Amino acid sequence: MAYQIIVCGGLAPDPLQTLEPVTTPTGPGLKNELMLPNVFDPWAGHALYEAANLAKNQPGSTIKVVSLGPKAKLQQVMMTVAQKLPFELIALDGPGGGFTDAVSVSKALADAIAAIPGFDKSQALIFGGWESATRGAGVVMQMVGERLGITEQFLAVDELTVDPDGALVIKERVEGGKHQISKCAAAPAVLAWATGSLPEPPNHPQTGMANMRVMMPALQKAKPTALDPAAIAYAQVALPAVTRQTRIVKDVPAADIAAEIAAWIKQ
Amino acid sequence: MHATTPPKQQEFLKTLPGDDIRQLLWRFSDRFDLQMLVQSVRAVARGPVARLVANGGRNTHEWTPEKNALLTDFDNSGITAAFMDPHEGGYLEGPKNLALSLIAFELAWVDAGAATCSLATHLGLSPIHQRGTKEQKDYYMNLAAPAPGKVTKRAAFALTEPIPYVGVETGILCGKIRIAEWPEGGEPILEVNKRGRFITNMGFADFVTAAVESDDPRIQGTCMVILEEGDPGIFDRGVPTRKLVMQLSSTSDPVFQLKVPASRIVGGYSVVNGKIVPTYDHGAVIEAVFRRTRVGVGLMTSAKLLSAVEPLIRYHRDRFRGSGVVVPGSPRYELGLQQKEDVTHRLLDIWAVGEAGASLGFLTARMYDELDPIEKLKDAALAEQGIGGGMSAVKYLRKRSVEAIEFLEMQSHHESLRNKARYAALEADPVIQYLVTDGQANVLCPATKLWNTGYGNKMMREAVSLMGGYGITEDCPGFLSYKWMDSQLEATYEGPEAVQRRQLSMTMINEVFLAQFRTWIHDMRRVAATEPGTGACTVASAMHLWLWTLEHLQHAKDADGAKLYQSNRQGVTFPMADALCWLLASRAQILDVEHLRREGAGGVIAEGFEGTVAFLTDLCHIQAARAAGEVARICSELVFGYMRHPSWDRSDECSTCFKEEELQQLESLIPGASGFTSEFIRIDGSHDSKAGPCVQSTGLRDFTRLRSKLDGCLAGALLAKDRAADSIQKVMIPAALDYPQ
Incomplete structure (x- = not known):
């Protein structure tokens, strides 16, 4: 079975950067946000690597990545991601980060997917992260599916296999560290991935060169995509408070330390 | 009239310069292949390389499995294949000097041993790449190109040899080659005896390009020969060198006693009157190789200086945080040691030298990318005229250098004042373009190697000192103490400082280069007219002083009547070479910032552009003043130092x-x-x-005038430093270093 795998993947500021919330004329943002290096959202990254694995095992399958973010940042991030696997980029030049409205984002992504030439919903598997590393709203993929009319949706997916009869066998995370296994007869479906089980593929520069020859013109022509700034209002934004309490101990058994930590967590 | 001091209320640097700024500064913003390369090399450097260093991988001389695993990372990231052309298994089209320089820069940002390991692999292949026969290139590049399911074969380069206890001499070879067998009508079999010293990559190399000399009347002169591990005889990797630095590169003193077919002579051979005549002697091969690879070494030290900026700012700023008595929001908490002017000013000195070195190195790398195709066209043009290599080519090129100077002079004039037809003819002539570009490259390459590593090493010591006692521990963020020690080796290998000074002392008096140098003075004046804050005026005045001094020294004699500027008078020639390096680095830095100012404007850089350009401009000014000071000191010493001091006794x-x-x-x-x-x-x-x-300055009035003018040109330089220091206090840095400690 050949699938049209479409991965929705956004950008996130490099987590090692100083992320300081500030108020901008258009709402909350990060200090010097456009100057911060970005990475491909790690949750979406898992989805992409799983897509590559599925495409490899299902001959004829294709991968397209739909990404919304500032054009220059998309280009910067693709310099790395494009070296991992062959895919086509559909770039939407618009705001990224953690303060965008999930409803508007889902509309932009769904519209872009629906407009892909040759898009065949019956073969479509819409992949993405189950949440993002920026704000973690965890709702975009469901809304993308709804807008596209795809109602078979799976969240926090860790594994996907395809039965010989073409059915999708999907393992989703549920409460208590357990998985729920579902069987979906066929595409289309939305899969919002948790971590999956695949490592980051090694670089392959030749793949990167081939990808970028196509992506660079696509980035130049990226469709300007405006989101509704009034769609969401934030009362307050702040980083989680960091506290450090240090106590010097010596020769305490590891079990005692673990017990103390567990007791502290239970408080 | 332009003010030389920009208004006080200029934008400050918001974040450390990112990739978008660097791509513009170093002119690869239009090269996505290089941008990808940078990202993949960076992932290796700040991933496996940094983890290995942090885990103590440097604490042994042996080539361990952990170190060896880096080679696979190099293969997977595209570092190994970056050297090759696409048809050889590579992926980068065209000349690769800039690409290899970027690799060296990124790896050295974390560890110079890893960078050396990568460079040495390319160095081992370089003789084959530069001078090998088609068959040799096809075979060995394919062996060395990584591919799925294939074991990558590694190369080493063996030039230096042990001359017992009296040092090494690259001009004299002790490695011997003789004919072991020469079957009737068949290919000769050569016996090679070679002992190498300080040979990089020998812990794992599968084949070696070795320099040898004939020990047989049936072989002419010297050559380079390819030795493989499986060849009959001894292929002994030798004992690891007990070096104190760069332990992520493998170095040992190998011994080879092998029999190889004559087809292994790099570049092939011909048989003339029963004698094997190598197409290239070893000197012709290493000249082509080293002039390119030395650039990367220079850039390694610059990478370290720039890599030191972020850890130093973090250390200074956070110095007093965590103490109960230093409350958040207080200047002591927010700025830490940055409250002290000395700290920020010294850091600026380090940063400015790093920027200048990087600009010089990447300029040189780009120049070799330009030179490579021009050189091929020149060779073809000479071949068409029946001019081979050696002295006949040298004589021909010397004869045509007059036209190259004519071209440069016309180039410096306004278009309307040129003889258009003549200018177009010279511009289209590959020989003229070769002479012009080669004349620059022959100066820029040794200057990069000499100044970046030599002065960079001194500034790395400064960086370590700015970390206090922490700097000299294994826990120092950014591995600064390792970087300091490693940079000493960078100043030494691939031709120590004296070799670079010697080369400069000869190439910098080439009339084609000096004609170019005169146009550069005008260029700097033009920059100064629009952007006085760069210090371009200072550099132009210092260049003028240097040029005057050189011309003076070439004709002047000392108090005893001995000629001053002559080959063996290194007390004269070497300091002039040093002074030139300061100028070239400062000029390159200014040109880069001017390019950024032009190309990054208009929203190309989304945010913080004004502040970044203002800060980098101030760094240029700081460096220009320092360069001018060095040049003035050296020139004054040389002009006056060889005059006898007047005495009351006479x-x-x-x-x-x-x-x-x-x-x-x-x-x-x-x-x-x-x-x-x-x-x-x-x-x-x-x-x-x-x-x-x-002392009466008879005949030196011009010098005195130029020197006095130069002193005045320093106006504003320290105001620039104060402004830049403000930026250092305010700049936002990442929350943590992006590689382990």
Whole structure:
């Protein structure tokens, strides 16, 4: 079975950067946000690597990545991601980060997917992260599916296999560290991935060169995509408070330390 | 009139310069292949390389499995294949000097040993790439190109040899080659005896390109020969060198005693009158190889200096945080040691040298990318005229250098003043373009290697010192102490400092280069006219002073009548080479910032552009002032230092001294008027308490004028430093270093 795998993947500021919330004329943002290096959202990254694995095992399958973010940042991030696997980029030049409205984002992504030439919903598997590393709203993929009319949706997916009869066998995370296994007869479906089980593929520069020859013109022509700034209002934004309490101990058994930590967590 | 001091309320640097800025500065913003390369090399450097260093991988001389695993990372990231052309298994089209320089820069940002390991692999292949026959290139590049399911074969380069206890000499070879067998009508079999010293990559190399000399009347001269591990005989990797630095590269003293077919001579051979005549002697091969690879080494030290900026700012800023008595929001908490001007100013010195070195190195790398195709066209043009290599080519090129100078002079004139037809003809002539580009490259390459590593090493010590006691521990963020020690080796390998100075002392007096240098002075003046804050005016004045001094020294003699500027007078030639390096680095830095100012404007850089350009401009000014100071000092020492100091003992030198009674008479007419001179003879015949009359600058008035002008050009340089120091206090840095400690 050949699938049209479409991965929705956004950008996130490099987590090692100083992320300081500030108020901008258009709402909350990060200090010097456009100057911060970005990475491909790690949750979406898992989805992409799983897509590559599925495409490899299902001959004829294709991968397209739909990404919304500032054009220059998309280009910067693709310099790395494009070296991992062959895919086509559909770039939407618009705001990224953690303060965008999930409803508007889902509309932009769904519209872009629906407009892909040759898009065949019956073969479509819409992949993405189950949440993002920026704000973690965890709702975009469901809304993308709804807008596209795809109602078979799976969240926090860790594994996907395809039965010989073409059915999708999907393992989703549920409460208590357990998985729920579902069987979906066929595409289309939305899969919002948790971590999956695949490592980051090694670089392959030749793949990167081939990808970028196509992506660079696509980035130049990226469709300007405006989101509704009034769609969401934030009362307050702040980083989680960091506290450090240090106590010097010596020769305490590891079990005692673990017990103390567990007791502290239970408080 | 332009103000040389920009308004105080200029934008400050918001974040450390990112990739978008660097791509513009170093001119690869339009090369996505290089941008990808940078990202993948960076992932290796700040991933496996940094983890290995943090886990103590440097604490042994042995080539361990953990170190060996880096080679696979190099293969997977595209570092190994970056050297090859696409048809050889690579992925980068065209010349690769800039690409290889970027690799060296990124790896050295974390560990220079890893960078050396990568460079040495390319160095081992370089003789084959530059001078090999088609068959040799096809075979060995394919062996060395990584591919799925294939074991990558590694190369090493063996030039230096042990001459027992008296050092090494690259011009004299002890490795011997003789004919072991020469079957009738068949290919000769050669016996190679070679002992290498300090040979990089020998812990794992599968084949070696070795320099050898004929020990057989049936072989002419010297050559380079390819040795493989499986060849019959001894392929002994030798004992690891007990070096104190760069332990992520493998170095040992190998021994080879092998029999190989004559087809292994790099570049092939011909048989003339029963004698094997190698197409290239070993000198022709290493000249082509080293002139390119030395650039990457220079850039390694610059990478370290720039890599030190972020850890230093973090250390200084966070120095007092965590103490109960230093409360958040207080200057001591927010700025830490950055409250002290000395800290920020010294950091600026380090940063400015790093920027200047990087600009010089990448300029040189780009120049070799330009030179490579021009050189091929030149070779073809010479071949068409029946001119081979060697002295006939040298003579021909020397003859045509007059036209190259003519071209450069026309280039410096306004278009409307040129003879258009003549200019177009010279511009289209590959020989002329080769002479012009080669003349620059022959200076820029040794300058990069010499200045970036030599002065960079001194500034790395400064960086370590700015970390206090922490700097000299294994826990120092950014591995600064390792970087400091490693940079000492960078200043040494691939031709130590004296070799670079010697090369410069010859190439910098090439008339084609000097014609180019004169146009550069005008270029700097033009930059100064629009952007005085760059210090371009200072650099132009310093270049003028240097040029005047060079011309003076080439004709002047010392007090004993000996010629000053001559090959063996290294006390004259070497300091002039050093002074030139300062100028070239500062000029390159200014040109890069001007390029950024032009190309990054208009929203190309989304945010913080003004502040970044203002800060980098101030760094240029700081560096320009420092360069001018060095040049002025060196030139003054050389111009005056070889003159005999006047003495009271010589009556001819006292002929202009006043007599005490003359001064007394003068004083009685105009009180205080005698104070203008201390050169007088007292009534008792004695003189004032000094060595002798002041030196008369006869014939040196121009020098004095230029020197005085240069001193005045320093105006504003320290104001620039104060502004830049403000930026250092305010700049936002990442929350943590992006590689482990």
